Amino acid sequence: MAPDDELMRSTETALTSDVRGAVLRRGDDRLPDELAGFQTAHPHRPDVVVGARDADDVVAAVRHAAAHDLPVAVQATGHGHTTGLERGVVVTTGRMRGVSVDPVSRTARVGAGARSADLVGAAAGHGLAPVSGSFPGVGVVGYTLGGGLGLLGREHGWASDHLRAAEVVTADGILRRVGPGDELFAALRGGRPEVGIVTAVEVGLVPLGEVVGGGLFVEAEDAGRLVPVVRRLGDEAPESLGISLGVVPVPDLDVVPAPIRGRTVLHVRLVAPDAAVARAAEDAVREAAPVLLGGLRELPWTESGSIVGEPEVPHAYEGTNVLVTTLSDEALGSVVAAARSASVGCVVDVRRLGGALARPADGPDAVSFRDAGWIVRVLSSTEGESTAAVRAAHAAVLAPVADAGLGRMAAFVYGGSPVSAAELHSPAVRELLARVRAEHDPRGVFGPC
Ligand SMILES: Cc1cc2nc3c(=O)[nH]c(=O)nc-3n(C[C@H](O)[C@H](O)[C@H](O)COP(=O)(O)OP(=O)(O)OC[C@H]3O[C@@H](n4cnc5c(N)ncnc54)[C@H](O)[C@@H]3O)c2cc1C
Known part of the structure; x- marks a missing residue:
């Protein structure tokens, strides 16, 4: 037996006696299910997976990893998964849903x-x-x-x-x-x-009781009329209005409603607790361009996932974004045009920020770029596409806003999409994170310091 194997076997044996959840060693045929997440690219390939049932299991996993100098990563749903661990211990938290x-x-x-x-x-x-x-x-x-x-x-x-x-x-x-x-x-x-x-x-x-919200699909050819309206609503509507604009290449599948099937469409998402605010925004959109499908309705927050209506099927994807202070009609129009003409299918999601998002927290925190007024996101499936082609398409879509970019939001950087620490955090937040790492993980158990 190779020394690494011996080490892993003894680690696993010790862990198994300490852990109430699951301990799965490399090669265990239950591993693919245990590690299955929304993002299917760059999967973890660790030596051991601890399916934690409680905090004590997490303590046991981290102590064993630290004692054997093994790196540790954590996975919940895999939605934000970036790069996979090739050795060490992955802790899955799916059993801790209380x-x-x-x-x-x-x-x-x-x-x-x-x-x-x-x-x-x-x-x-x-x-x-x-x-x-x-x-x-x-x-x-x-x-x-x-x-x-x-x-x-x-x-x-x-x-x-x-x-x-x-x-x-x-x-x-x-x-x-x-x-x-x-x-x-x-x-x-x-x-x-x-x-x-x-x-x-x-x-x-x-x-929060019921809200009024939903999405309106509009022909992509109507971008010239719709874009200024969405930009103006974003800049002028009350803070209670949540608004975003999507550019969505809709698959040509029978399950998709005929009016949008197999075409690239614009999707305006609106939501507000105040019906009058939401309905006024809907009226403005309907005046700007004919709506192919969709509309607003009263809904409980438990149905808020229907507003953007993202697909639930796990797949391989890359995504990135740019945060900007302001967005002109011209820049937004150019982003939409670049997404429509991209050689790779690009889903764009432009969300208005500002309001309470721009105000300071009630104490020290680590959100960077609070002064961003908009976030411009792009995302593509990488299945059947070359990474280089996807990244080139994303660069082209974001080019109209790149020079004005304040930085990127880490939560929306997916897969292996390249990003630097300077793009993710302000200097003050980088210093805070460095101090915290020096104090709590000086050996880099959770990643290189
Ligand atoms: C379809 C879709 C819609 C989204 N919508 C939004 C949105 O509206 N707003 C928004 O802000 N974000 C959104 N996101 C981004 C999402 O918030 C991030 O991807 C987030 O990291 C997902 O966390 P997760 O635990 O589900 O994913 P995972 O991939 O399991 O975790 C991602 C990372 O979170 C950290 N993490 C998770 N659990 C722990 C833990 N217990 N301890 C320490 N670190 C942990 C780790 O760094 C981990 O690598 C969306 C993502 C997708 C795919």
Whole structure:
């Protein structure tokens, strides 16, 4: 037996006695299911996977890895997965999906593996909601640690602004509860510091009943008339309006409604708790261009995933983005035109930021570029496409806004899409993250320092 194999076998044996969840060694035929996530590119190929059932399992996994000098990574849903670990220990959190809501303090305690839909569902019974994003399948912890751009973020700020406390196993294998006053807590509020594994978070909830929201599909040829209206609504509408514009190459499949099947269309997404605000925006869109399909309706927050309506099928994808302070009609129009003419299918998502997203948090945090007024995202399936072609297409789509870019949002950098630390964090946040890494993971267990 090779020395590495021996080491891994003894590690696994020791882990198996300490861990209540699953311990799966390289070659175990249950591994593909355990590691299956939304992103199918660059899968982890570690020596051992610990399917944690609780914080003690996470402590055991991190202590064993640290004792044997093995790198550690964590995977929840795999939505934000970038590069795979080729050795070491991966901790999966899918068994830790507990959510409990305290309606009096308007907070929720959320396990590391809970998805947005779990939290939204638990909060809804109390007339409350998290500042959740567009997709119900995303993990609450990964989303919040990355800042968390919610559909109603312009009114309520970043999801990380609502982080009250976190329980985290740091590289030394110690479970810590951190809150306001801790630098680690500040780093967890939007900096995704990668110095430990969060086992649970406590998040604030906002009162929210029904909203009015939905998406309107418009012919791509009508971009010239629609783009200025979306840009103006974004800049002038009240903060309670969530608004984004998608450019979507819709597949030619029978399950797709005929009016949009097999063509590239524009998709305006609108949502507001105040019906009058949402309906006024819908009227403006309908005046600008004929709507092929869709419209607004009253809906509970538990159905907010229908507003953008992202596909739920796991696949291989790359994506990146640019944050800009302002967006002109010309620049937005050029992004749309570049996406339509790209040689690779490009999904574009342009979201208005500003409002509460631009205001400071109530304490130190790690969200960079709060002054960004818009985020311009692009994403492509990499299945059947060369990486070089996808990256060239993304560069072309983002070219009209690249020079004005403040940086990129890490949560929307997918697959192996190239990005530098300077693009992801402001200098002050980079210094904060470096201090936190030096204190909590000086040996780089969770990644190179
Ligand atoms: C279809 C789709 C829609 C999305 N919509 C939005 C949106 O509206 N707003 C928004 O802000 N983002 C959105 N995202 C991005 C999403 O927030 C990030 O990809 C986020 O990182 C996903 O976290 P996850 O746990 O689901 O994914 P994973 O891939 O499992 O985790 C991603 C990363 O999060 C970190 N992480 C996860 N769990 C832990 C943990 N327990 N401890 C420490 N670190 C952890 C790790 O760095 C990990 O590599 C979307 C992504 C997709 C694919």
